[in-house]
Amino acid sequence: MTTYNSIQKRLTGRPTSDGAGVKLTRLIGGAPLQDLDPFLLLDHFGSHESSDYIAGFPEHPHRGFETVTYMLKGKMRHKDSAGNEGVISDGDIQWMTAGSGIIHSEMPEQSEGEMSGFQLWVNLPKSHKMTAPNYQEFKAAEIPVEQRDNGVQIKVIAGQTVQGTTGVINNDYVNPNYWDVKMPTGNTLTDHLPVDHNAFIYVYNGMIEIDGEHLKAGELAVLTPAETLLVNSLEEAHFLVISGQPLNEPVARYGPFVMNTMDEINQALQDFRDNKLV
Secondary structure, three states, X not given: XXXXXXXXXXXXXXXXXXXXXXXXXXXXXXXOEOOEOOEEEEEEEEEOOHHHOOOOEEEEEEEXXXXXXXXXXXOEEEEEOOOOEEEEOOOOXXXXXXXXXXXXXXXXXXXXXXXXXXXXXXXXXXXHOOOOOEEEEEOHHHOOEEEOOOOOEEEEXXXXXXXXXXXXXXXXXXXXXXXXXXXXXXXXXXXXXXXXXXXXXXXXXXXXXXOOEEEEOOEEEEEOOOOEEEEEEOOOEEXXXXXXXXXXXXXXXXXXEEEOOHHHHHHHHHHHHOOOOO
16 A cells, blocks of 8 residues: 655744845754754745845854855855855855864845845765865756646755655765755645655745645645655645665764864864864
8 A cells, every 4th residue: 555745743933134244044954843853954944025034144254064155046155164165046056065174154135126045054974074065056958847748847856756856965874865846736746755754845936735635835745654755736836856875873062163072072162263174
């Protein structure tokens, strides 16, 4: 008998601000969902008001995990202590492995108009927390979009669909899936997420149905493991489908550092004070 993913936990995000005052909604990384191994944080930022985002995210350090920035609209310039610099805009993805340490900034490359997107933090295993920093950055045109016969579109950033479309991101640590799905009203998505993954769906536009339960814009659903993902669209809907293999390791976190022990956190703080990050 086929099993279907259902909603294990449902939540709406908490309005907050980060960086130098960027307004956003925090979905993972605070009450009521501190983390979902291997995911440490999910923020949804979005506004037409420049005052909500213009101050950006000035220089700050990271160690021990990966930051994933997916832009829906607008332009963001990133610059780091290793000399890397660039701009991501509509539909682009940046998957940064902070590893042993990086100091970087993310600043709006615009003074008006809409700025929206997501930032996801993905934990690194103990064995790779001190790996060399690395970037995987792709323009929207480089990311495959699977077009199904019923009008459903799946933008595959990471992972693979049942039809074989494979994302651009290479990650052997947690083997993630990161899909951005667009569904016309009254359609069905059938796919599969690994049963050993922790998985969630976040709806950012419209309304969908999972195993008889409705999920509307602004709601995140943690999914039960199952053989088949079945989603119905009650309205035209856009949503993220994200999953990853849990690390099942201790997590010690302090601001922009995520390690396994507090001793390692204290060492990260000391290295930052001593300018020993990249």
